[in-house]
Amino acid sequence: MINVTFLEHLSAARSDAEFNRTAAGLAVLQVYDSIKNGGFDPFIHQDALQRVEADIGAVEGESNVRAALRTIVQMLPFWDSQGCVRVGRQATYTALMIYGQALGDEGEWSIAENVYALVGMDAELDGETWYSAEARLLMGRASRMCADWEASRIAYNRAYELGRVVGDQSICLRARIGDANNLWSRGDFPGATRLLNATARRAKRSCPDVLPRITLALAGVANAAGEYERAIHLAFGLLDSLDDSDELTYQALVDLAIFLTDYGLPPVAAAALRLVERAAPEPRIRRQAKLNLFFLAAQHEPEEAFTELRNELATDRLTIREQTQFALFSAQGLRRFSHFDAAHTAANRALELANRHELFQFVFETEAELREIASARSEKRAAAMPAPARSAHHGTRLSGATPGTYYRFTTGGKVPSRIRHIAKSLETMAAERFAATDLNLSSAL
Amino acid sequence: MQSLARVHAALDGDGTVDVVMDARDLLARLTTPRDACLVVDPALITPDDVANIASNIAEFPRAIIAYSSVTTAALESAVVLAQSTAARFVFRGTPNERSALERALLFAPDSELGPTLLAILNGSMSRLPTGLRERVATLFRNGDGPASPDALAAASKLSRRSLDRHLAEAGLVTARRLIDAARVTSAYRAITTSRTPLVRVATMLGYKAQRTLDSQLNIILHTTSGKLRVDPLPYAEAARRLARCLTVREPQPARGTLRPRRVADSGITTLKLVSDDNHTPPARRTASRDR
Numbered sequence: 240m241i242n243v244t245f246l247e248h249l250s251a252a253r254s255d256a257e258f259n260r261t262a263a264g265l266a267v268l269q270v271y272d273s274i275k276n277g278g279f280d281p282f283i284h285q286d287a288l289q290r291v292e293a294d295i296g297a298v299e300g301e302s303n304v305r306a307a308l309r310t311i312v313q314m315l316p317f318w319d320s321q322g323c324v325r326v327g328r329q330a331t332y333t334a335l336m337i338y339g340q341a342l343g344d345e346g347e348w349s350i351a352e353n354v355y356a357l358v359g360m361d362a363e364l365d366g367e368t369w370y371s372a373e374a375r376l377l378m379g380r381a382s383r384m385c386a387d388w389e390a391s392r393i394a395y396n397r398a399y400e401l402g403r404v405v406g407d408q409s410i411c412l413r414a415r416i417g418d419a420n421n422l423w424s425r426g427d428f429p430g431a432t433r434l435l436n437a438t439a440r441r442a443k444r445s446c447p448d449v450l451p452r453i454t455l456a457l458a459g460v461a462n463a464a465g466e467y468e469r470a471i472h473l474a475f476g477l478l479d480s481l482d483d484s485d486e487l488t489y490q491a492l493v494d495l496a497i498f499l500t501d502y503g504l505p506p507v508a509a510a511a512l513r514l515v516e517r518a519a520p521e522p523r524i525r526r527q528a529k530l531n532l533f534f535l536a537a538q539h540e541p542e543e544a545f546t547e548l549r550n551e552l553a554t555d556r557l558t559i560r561e562q563t564q565f566a567l568f569s570a571q572g573l574r575r576f577s578h579f580d581a582a583h584t585a586a587n588r589a590l591e592l593a594n595r596h597e598l599f600q601f602v603f604e605t606e607a608e609l610r611e612i613a614s615a616r617s618e619k620r621a622a623a624m625p626a627p628a629r630s631a632h633h634g635t636r637l638s639g640a641t642p643g644t645y646y647r648f649t650t651g652g653k654v655p656s657r658i659r660h661i662a663k664s665l666e667t668m669a670a671e672r673f674a675a676t677d678l679n680l681s682s683a684l
Numbered sequence: 685m686q687s688l689a690r691v692h693a694a695l696d697g698d699g700t701v702d703v704v705m706d707a708r709d710l711l712a713r714l715t716t717p718r719d720a721c722l723v724v725d726p727a728l729i730t731p732d733d734v735a736n737i738a739s740n741i742a743e744f745p746r747a748i749i750a751y752s753s754v755t756t757a758a759l760e761s762a763v764v765l766a767q768s769t770a771a772r773f774v775f776r777g778t779p780n781e782r783s784a785l786e787r788a789l790l791f792a793p794d795s796e797l798g799p800t801l802l803a804i805l806n807g808s809m810s811r812l813p814t815g816l817r818e819r820v821a822t823l824f825r826n827g828d829g830p831a832s833p834d835a836l837a838a839a840s841k842l843s844r845r846s847l848d849r850h851l852a853e854a855g856l857v858t859a860r861r862l863i864d865a866a867r868v869t870s871a872y873r874a875i876t877t878s879r880t881p882l883v884r885v886a887t888m889l890g891y892k893a894q895r896t897l898d899s900q901l902n903i904i905l906h907t908t909s910g911k912l913r914v915d916p917l918p919y920a921e922a923a924r925r926l927a928r929c930l931t932v933r934e935p936q937p938a939r940g941t942l943r944p945r946r947v948a949d950s951g952i953t954t955l956k957l958v959s960d961d962n963h964t965p966p967a968r969r970t971a972s973r974d975r
């Protein structure tokens with residue numbers, strides 16, 4: 240199963256970088272297969288691992304995939320290590336899951352799905368049920384990202400069952416959140432809300448740590464269903480209850496920014512994103528916040544702010560997915576400022592990246608953007624145009640849920656006092672973190 | 685630093701964290717008997733340090749949790765740790781790492797109960813095949829391992845049927861009972877010495893409610909979690925009761941005695957009065973039954 244997916248990717252690879260990355264992954268998994276079936280034999284496998292190391296060396300620098308593959312190679316010699324606990328196997332399963340997550344970060348969800356399926360099956364057959372449950376949980380998400388709804392449902396169900404076997408409520412409840420995300424990604428908002436509410440009741444009794452994730456998922460459903468104020472309230476209420484060190488804080492802030500943008504308050508959204516960009520401990524989250532800020536700049540801010548962010552991002556090291564987003568947002572901003580040739584070049588770059596890496600959602604969005612550019616060029620009205628009515632992209636959520644399609648403009652209408660309060664709280668939060676705040680929102684409201 | 689913060693968060697106020705800066709300091713502190721759980725990052729200690737730690741732990745037993753990254757340096761020490769101690773392992777890099785760490789800290793193995801139980805079961809254990817014996821011993825010593833009979837069979841490289849046969853030949857009861865007893869053993873310390881609410885202990889063990897945990901404890905230790913917390917059993921007594929539940933098959937209640945009997949004619953469920961029995965005519969056997 241693994242080989243077929245990898246071979247398909249290899250045959251479809253359109254660049255050396257992609258080919259090398261996939262080939263190195265395939266080589267590592269073949270050595271893993273051999274060690275799993277026959278045990279680690281230094282005479283056979285040491286050579287193979289050295290060859291694989293050379294393959295990994297060919298993967299383009301600083302890639303998470305490269306680091307993850309190196310980790311697997313380092314763990315494989317410990318596969319048969321004797322002891323009460325089979326640490327070598329557990330570490331290898333962990334390393335494989337890290338590889339899957341790195342593939343996901345690069346947007347290569349179909350390979351990630353297969354890697355998780357492999358770990359899930361092997362760990363279960365090996366009696367390592369907890370690792371199997373973890374792998375199934377991750378597989379559920381990877382399958383959802385591939386729009387393979389049935390596989391995702393089955394993976395989440397299995398994660399739930401295995402979570403019950405090992406007695407890990409966190410896995411069970413997260414599997415239910417995954418199920419709910421599947422439901423609302425396909426438009427079943429009432430079903431998702433019911434499932435999330437039932438899961439929240441269970442979490443209160445058994446595993447309160449998962450409650451914030453459920454709240455964030457509920458906010459996502461509310462936003463997708465057009466209940467923007469409820470979404471904002473849920474996400475902001477969640478921020479109040481989270482500790483600064485909690486990894487979910489920044490995820491909640493990024494999602495809150497999306498809800499605020501959808502509601503029509505991009506300046507407040509930008510404030511939330513600036514907080515994340517400056518304070519989030521994980522580079523991945525900081526980068527995503529910056530990209531979302533760039534999206535807002537492309538749609539709503541003056542050209543100077545847009546150009547400044549564009550120059551900053553151009554020198555940042557981005558994943559393939561992020562490079563595609565960057566090119567697309569650049570095209571949108573450049574069109575807005577009537578730089579049609581540059582916009583066309585950026586859109587073509589986004590289209591090329593999206594096609595090469597099978598990021599189909601971006602293919603559709605970029606094709607729409609190319610049409611917008613052609614239309615704006617012919618009508619010569621771009622300079623006076625506000626943000627596009629069918630703005631294709633709304634930033635990227637960190638919770639992995641499908642972005643909503645309910646963008647609303649900033650109309651200039653009066654903002655309800657409750658939302659105004661949230662905006663001011665965000666401003667205070669920013670002021671507390673940064674002595675000299677440049678996040679003056681009051682004027683924006 | 686991040687690991688330290690995670691351990692602190694996972695403890696959730698139940699206990700204090702004492703940071704030890706290097707292996708020498710750690711070894712010095714291990715020479716006193718204390719009821720403290722040791723959390724180590726194998727990447728920060730050498731295999732030689734691990735050997736020294738293991739010999740100290742043998743003298744002054746205490747629970748060990750290895751909170752490890754997946755690197756060669758960490759694995760070299762982790763392997764020695766797994767071979768020479770009853771450490772539980774949590775690897776960094778999975779989404780539910782925090783939950784795994786919480787469970788490892790709460791269900792850190794009791795340094796006396798497991799070994800005492802294994803000493804009582806020595807006769808039965810010696811009759812098990814090597815792989816299965818190692819897995820079962822790890823279950824009771826580390827409080828970690830396969831979570832279901834199928835997983836135990838898989839981890840021991842046996843079919844489920846062979847597993848049951850080997851257990852029966854060794855004089856042990858079912859694999860299911862073995863897993864349940866291991867679960868209770870791993871929770872013994874949390875029930876008797878922690879301040880974690882018993883409801884939480886039950887749910888973190890995978891039981892729906894405290895009542896379910898209590899019914900398990902009733903079968904295995906003949907007591908409830910509440911009683912255990914107030915008045916913990918001495919280790920020897922707890923181990924004796926665990927060993928009995930693992931080696932003696934309790935007589936099953938006769939079929940039908942727990943349920944009201946259904947009267948065949950009317951289909952109405954009813955209880956039979958003693959006085960009725962005196963007047964009930966003896967049932968006539970049918971010819972088909974005789975054959």
